[in-house]
Amino acid sequence: MSKLKMAVIGLGHMGRHMIHRLLPQYADKIELVAICDSDASSLEREVAEAGIRPRLYTDYRQLLDEVSMDLVYIAVPPSLHYDVARIAFDKGIHVFCEKPLANSLTEARSLVELAEKANRLHAVHFSLPLDPAVLKLQGLLEEQAIGPIHRMDLFLEFPQWPRAWQQNPWITSRQQGGYLLEVGIHWIQMIQQLFGPITHVKSDIEFPPDSNQSESRVQAVLRLHDEIEIHLSGTDQREEEERVSLVIHGAEGTLALENWRNLYQGGKDTGLQPVSVDDVVSPLPILKQIVQILNGESGIIYDFHDGYNAQVVLEALRKPGEGFTDVRPQLMGIKR
CATH class of the missing domain: 3.40.50.720 (NAD(P)-binding Rossmann-like Domain)
Known part of the structure; x- marks a missing residue:
């Protein structure tokens, strides 16, 4: 060959x-x-x-x-x-x-x-949907490990932007950079793969006075096709260490994917405990x-259709309207 x-x-x-x-x-x-x-x-x-x-x-x-x-x-x-x-x-x-x-x-x-x-x-x-921790998370959700999902929280919080290893001319620009474009899109696409389409977006976004600079703060709600809401918190002024995480609240407990690859599970009356992913075989x-x-x-x-559908949500976050924006008309392969 x-x-x-x-x-x-x-x-x-x-x-x-x-x-x-x-x-x-x-x-x-x-x-x-x-x-x-x-x-x-x-x-x-x-x-x-x-x-x-x-x-x-x-x-x-x-x-x-x-x-x-x-x-x-x-x-x-x-x-x-x-x-x-x-x-x-x-x-x-x-x-x-x-x-x-x-x-x-x-x-x-x-x-x-x-x-x-x-x-x-x-x-x-x-690659995030195929990461071992996400595959394990998906398996636990399919097993109803935390019961029906009530809501989710997505954290994109950084002490500074760009991060120390990301120094280049465009990473802070409003046109091409910012943590929503660089980091948030991974999580938007992963959520769309695991939970189905995000259909409505409500966003409150703040930019620095310099019109060339990317976002500094974001508070948003992403609503899934089944009405479950994901509350997004984003900042480039976090006082603690960087946090890039998804926390899923269910009727019977909580699952948390903390800082990309650390998975935790907790019950209604128990704290979060680490979940091993050593048994997961990833195709990455x-x-x-x-x-x-x-x-x-x-x-x-994940093809260009997936990239486009993630970008639909991303653009609704970066350019909000009044209240919730229905993005279904723009999504590919999604029925209203």
């Missing part, structure tokens, strides 16, 4: 993670044929550290025009996702894109249409699933 030819466009945190951590695990299945980044010195440094010799580009258009490949990984800032993916689909290339899918809902919908027309694989790098990473699919095997990915 011949190797899949893959290019990486963008050497930010996720692009570096791809070439240093993920791709070496699949060296027998994937050939990294090219890398692009606007910073030539970063290109040279990263490939030297990785001990690889792909073709190097500072212009993604030139790369996509000159290099033959099966798959492109898009890890550039969100404002460039649309253009890179558009060109890739036009050339018949499969696309693996970082989140959020696009820089606007209009772009996201257009990308779904382009992906369908190209009939190529289209995946967004959503998503790259593994993509390789399987492109080799004609079964696999699990």
